[in-house]
Amino acid sequence: MSMNQNYHRATPSLHYTNINPQVIKAEYAVRGEIAIRADHYAKKLAAGERLPFNSIIACNIGNPFAVGKKAIKFPRQVLSCVENPDLLQSKDIPEEARARAAEVLKHFPAGMGAYTHSQGFDFVRNSIAEYIKQRDGGAPSMPDKIFITSGASAAVTAILTMIISNPNCGIMIPFPQYPLYTAEIALRNGRVVPYYLKESANWSLDINELNESYSIAQKAGVNMKAIVVINPGNPTGSVLTAQEMRSVVEFCEQNNILIIADEVYQFNTYNPEKPFISFKQIVTEMKSGVQLISLNSISKGFMGECGHRAGYMELFHIPEDVQAQFYKMASVQLCSNTVGQIILDIMCRPPQSDECKKQYIEERDGELNNLKVKSQRLLKCINSLPGLNCQPADGAMYLFPSIHLPLKALEAAKSVRINGKHIAPDMFWSLQLLDETGIVVVPGSGFGQVPGTHHFRTTFLPEAEEMDAVIDRLTKFQNQFMDKYT
Amino acid sequence: MSMNQNYHRATPSLHYTNINPQVIKAEYAVRGEIAIRADHYAKKLAAGERLPFNSIIACNIGNPFAVGKKAIKFPRQVLSCVENPDLLQSKDIPEEARARAAEVLKHFPAGMGAYTHSQGFDFVRNSIAEYIKQRDGGAPSMPDKIFITSGASAAVTAILTMIISNPNCGIMIPFPQYPLYTAEIALRNGRVVPYYLKESANWSLDINELNESYSIAQKAGVNMKAIVVINPGNPTGSVLTAQEMRSVVEFCEQNNILIIADEVYQFNTYNPEKPFISFKQIVTEMKSGVQLISLNSISKGFMGECGHRAGYMELFHIPEDVQAQFYKMASVQLCSNTVGQIILDIMCRPPQSDECKKQYIEERDGELNNLKVKSQRLLKCINSLPGLNCQPADGAMYLFPSIHLPLKALEAAKSVRINGKHIAPDMFWSLQLLDETGIVVVPGSGFGQVPGTHHFRTTFLPEAEEMDAVIDRLTKFQNQFMDKYT
Numbered sequence: 001m002s003m004n005q006n007y008h009r010a011t012p013s014l015h016y017t018n019i020n021p022q023v024i025k026a027e028y029a030v031r032g033e034i035a036i037r038a039d040h041y042a043k044k045l046a047a048g049e050r051l052p053f054n055s056i057i058a059c060n061i062g063n064p065f066a067v068g069k070k071a072i073k074f075p076r077q078v079l080s081c082v083e084n085p086d087l088l089q090s091k092d093i094p095e096e097a098r099a100r101a102a103e104v105l106k107h108f109p110a111g112m113g114a115y116t117h118s119q120g121f122d123f124v125r126n127s128i129a130e131y132i133k134q135r136d137g138g139a140p141s142m143p144d145k146i147f148i149t150s151g152a153s154a155a156v157t158a159i160l161t162m163i164i165s166n167p168n169c170g171i172m173i174p175f176p177q178y179p180l181y182t183a184e185i186a187l188r189n190g191r192v193v194p195y196y197l198k199e200s201a202n203w204s205l206d207i208n209e210l211n212e213s214y215s216i217a218q219k220a221g222v223n224m225k226a227i228v229v230i231n232p233g234n235p236t237g238s239v240l241t242a243q244e245m246r247s248v249v250e251f252c253e254q255n256n257i258l259i260i261a262d263e264v265y266q267f268n269t270y271n272p273e274k275p276f277i278s279f280k281q282i283v284t285e286m287k288s289g290v291q292l293i294s295l296n297s298i299s300k301g302f303m304g305e306c307g308h309r310a311g312y313m314e315l316f317h318i319p320e321d322v323q324a325q326f327y328k329m330a331s332v333q334l335c336s337n338t339v340g341q342i343i344l345d346i347m348c349r350p351p352q353s354d355e356c357k358k359q360y361i362e363e364r365d366g367e368l369n370n371l372k373v374k375s376q377r378l379l380k381c382i383n384s385l386p387g388l389n390c391q392p393a394d395g396a397m398y399l400f401p402s403i404h405l406p407l408k409a410l411e412a413a414k415s416v417r418i419n420g421k422h423i424a425p426d427m428f429w430s431l432q433l434l435d436e437t438g439i440v441v442v443p444g445s446g447f448g449q450v451p452g453t454h455h456f457r458t459t460f461l462p463e464a465e466e467m468d469a470v471i472d473r474l475t476k477f478q479n480q481f482m483d484k485y486t
Numbered sequence: 487m488s489m490n491q492n493y494h495r496a497t498p499s500l501h502y503t504n505i506n507p508q509v510i511k512a513e514y515a516v517r518g519e520i521a522i523r524a525d526h527y528a529k530k531l532a533a534g535e536r537l538p539f540n541s542i543i544a545c546n547i548g549n550p551f552a553v554g555k556k557a558i559k560f561p562r563q564v565l566s567c568v569e570n571p572d573l574l575q576s577k578d579i580p581e582e583a584r585a586r587a588a589e590v591l592k593h594f595p596a597g598m599g600a601y602t603h604s605q606g607f608d609f610v611r612n613s614i615a616e617y618i619k620q621r622d623g624g625a626p627s628m629p630d631k632i633f634i635t636s637g638a639s640a641a642v643t644a645i646l647t648m649i650i651s652n653p654n655c656g657i658m659i660p661f662p663q664y665p666l667y668t669a670e671i672a673l674r675n676g677r678v679v680p681y682y683l684k685e686s687a688n689w690s691l692d693i694n695e696l697n698e699s700y701s702i703a704q705k706a707g708v709n710m711k712a713i714v715v716i717n718p719g720n721p722t723g724s725v726l727t728a729q730e731m732r733s734v735v736e737f738c739e740q741n742n743i744l745i746i747a748d749e750v751y752q753f754n755t756y757n758p759e760k761p762f763i764s765f766k767q768i769v770t771e772m773k774s775g776v777q778l779i780s781l782n783s784i785s786k787g788f789m790g791e792c793g794h795r796a797g798y799m800e801l802f803h804i805p806e807d808v809q810a811q812f813y814k815m816a817s818v819q820l821c822s823n824t825v826g827q828i829i830l831d832i833m834c835r836p837p838q839s840d841e842c843k844k845q846y847i848e849e850r851d852g853e854l855n856n857l858k859v860k861s862q863r864l865l866k867c868i869n870s871l872p873g874l875n876c877q878p879a880d881g882a883m884y885l886f887p888s889i890h891l892p893l894k895a896l897e898a899a900k901s902v903r904i905n906g907k908h909i910a911p912d913m914f915w916s917l918q919l920l921d922e923t924g925i926v927v928v929p930g931s932g933f934g935q936v937p938g939t940h941h942f943r944t945t946f947l948p949e950a951e952e953m954d955a956v957i958d959r960l961t962k963f964q965n966q967f968m969d970k971y972t
């Protein structure tokens with residue numbers, strides 16, 4: 001077959017130099033080079049190979065179950081019944097869980113195998129709206145303004161798809177940020193307009209910085225569409241005050257831009273003086289007409305149910321004809337998965353019976369307290385080490401320490417290339433950490449940082465023994481690293 | 487607060503005329519105007535209001551559980567255990583299901599709450615590769631070329647994102663087609679290049695039509711990137727022969743374009759003379775180097791587990807550096823949900839014990855036979871009615887009858903507008919069907935059809951009683967419709 005043989009010699013249809021260049025531009029450090037190398041090491045360890053460490057500890061991603069978290073039982077009990085209704089009478093499952101499962105199946109007789117409404121189950125959106133109302137001191141929330149999505153990430157994708165209408169559209173992003181934002185903006189050929197958080201003031205948001213960043217971008221011809229605020233902060237762990245939030249709302253009113261409030265860590269606050277306040281509540285209290293889309297997720301908080309992929313966005317002050325376009329785009333992908341939706345329902349409407357409520361509250365509070373304790377333990381370790389310095393986390397699941405790299409280390413970093421490209425100095429540090437200890441973190445350069453500064457992001461999720469290992473290995477590593485390069 | 491009051495008067499930041507125009511252009515008929523109106527009627531019925539019908543019957547979407555399907559038990563039994571490992575010892579669950587659950591948790595000790603690898607669980611990709619190998623007569627399949635996605639729709643999105651690099655990029659799409667394709671191409675500002683299937687020859691694929699369509703597009707300056715083939719066909723129900731498939735492969739070799747093989751109905755064939763053959767098998771047998779991406783799903787076939795959102799794509803002859811870009815984009819959305827992945831595993835690696843295997847096979851074969859019987863029953867009804875004419879379905883879940891609209895009906899259709907816009911004649915017919923019978927179908931104009939012809943797509947999914955109602959209501963409606971307009 002000579003034609004086939006000819007074909008084999010031709011350049012294939014799809015090749016690196018003719019794919020969408022925006023895909024190539026998009027970068028996502030959390031599962032980038034370091035994660036791939038860690039995978040590689042994990043496979044070697046599993047095959048019995050000897051490495052300088054005996055386990056990989058994944059501190060690169062907010063994935064609590066991967067580092068020892070136990071599931072909150074009630075949602076799992078309900079799920080076992082809705083998936084397998086033969087268990088609705090099983091004595092192996094508590095009564096309230098079975099009753100809740102029966103209620104779900106009454107609302108949705110087709111069961112877990114059917115597509116739901118493109119915005120998600122009606123009854124789950126009712127629970128979410130009720131949760132939001134309670135959370136925000138009674139401000140109304142409408143189920144029909146809520147879209148359940150396949151994780152909050154899918155909501156971000158939907159929003160950016162909607163608002164980036166040409167390459168001139170700008171989105172203000174906190175630096176450091178969660179790199180989903182810069183990746184998805186790059187993919188849509190929009191313009192990232194960074195505003196830097198103030199590390200020295202515990203990564204707080206500075207309104208002067210917002211104004212300055214905005215006016216520089218405006219002079220450069222950017223048509224600003226929205227600002228992303230991540231609160232509690234990822235990767236910074238900072239929590240905004242009501243005063244900071246009001247200044248953001250006023251800024252958005254003045255400049256007529258949308259607020260995208262990434263509030264997926266709203267349950268994760270650890271400092272009683274810095275409680276979580278939602279943007280919806282602030283906008284409502286100010287009687288502002290500013291447009292707002294708020295995000296939440298089951299992947300974070302105390303549930304940590306990342307693998308079940310569910311989140312939601314609530315539209316506020318978004319015109320109906322724009323909402324209809326969100327609906328249409330949601331319907332092209334049909335709906336988010338049913339199981340995640342049920343967990344969302346339970347997160348917003350926890351169990352009430354004596355039997356299940358007590359356990360649920362113990363698990364929830366235990367988890368949140370545990371996160372706080374682990375955060376403080378890791379912070380103390382990091383701040384005791386030479387060359388590292390870290391702000392405390394008032395919220396979220398991460399620490400974002402700065403690394404003071406000695407000149408010799410900066411020089412050494414310059415000589416390393418990956419895939420032919422020079423690497424950032426904090427990538428150099430993070431790769432050495434991985435190679436020598438098996439600890440996986442993400443270099444600060446993947447999140448955005450003030451030029452000339454270096455950081456890394458680590459979760460504080462590992463449970464007891466794994467956290468011991470992190471502290472032990474990191475301490476040894478950093479002391480040796482500083483000895484070697486000073 | 488005068489500033490806030492001023493703000494209220496300003497044009498909001500996000501409004502219909504400044505959102506992404508490609509979003510507005512995208513159309514998705516399956517959940518469009520008709521589905522919205524049907525929702526509205528369903529709410530009225532639920533509130534006790536009287537309408538000309540007492541139920542909505544959703545024949546607009548391949549969503550088997552919504553119209554009476556029962557779940558295949560084994561996957562649900564496994565799921566109940568992996569979600570709630572307290573049940574690993576429960577006597578209420580068969581032994582093999584518990585053993586399978588234990589195996590899953592051994593492979594993935596973190597359990598269902600953790601993110602998986604961005605391409606999906608390793609062990610599930612192994613099962614998929616083994617299934618593909620068996621299906622294709624032993625041709626090798628590599629787990630690392632498989633990406634598990636949140637339904638096959640998400641795979642289509644990923645592929646189109648990758649290949650549409652500028653507004654000149656063309657994708658050949660069968661007309662009629664599943665409107666996900668035109669919607670996602672419109673969203674990315676690519677060019678839809680239709681090739682028409684031959685209705686008179688049971689919607690078969692005509693190679694001359696492919697060549698003609700290609701050369702017209704080429705003269706118009708289109709840079710053709712890929713061809714989508716849906717086999718078994720949606721909405722047509724046709725199944726390709728090996729000869730037709732070989733001619734498609736040769737066409738793609740000649741023109742150096744990628745094949746996107748949408749094979750989500752691969753289990754759904756009803757004519758022993760038209761078995762399903764995969765494009766992977768044909769490309770392999772021909773020793774062709776043509777590039778191919780094949781799709782499959784748990785939403786269709788005999789599982790019908792739409793709500794669990796899982797599918798996969800297999801890359802064949804795609805360069806590694808392009809695959810790395812697919813991986814990066816998958817990782818931005820982290821992973822598809824764990825539960826759907828487990829169902830995929832079971833679809834590809836069914837139970838083996840006496841206890842579970844027999845039931846599984848009975849359920850599977852019963853479901854497939856049931857689909858065949860229902861398809862024939864509905865076909866017979868449609869072909870007995872005046873003004874309707876339908877090809878039989880050799881596969882998939884749909885019939886796509888043509889509607890011969892009398893002149894008076896065409897005139898009447900011209901006077902109807904929705905949201906200020908004229909509607910297609912088959913939309914007029916479908917809306918009347920809904921208004922008078924509660925049956926929800928999708929007008930052919932949403933799928934693409936030869937200009938001047940009119941069709942509708944209906945699933946043949948409704949179970950016994952509901953199918954009786956469909957046949958009864960449709961018969962009455964169509965007779966009256968023809969009386970009224972002839």
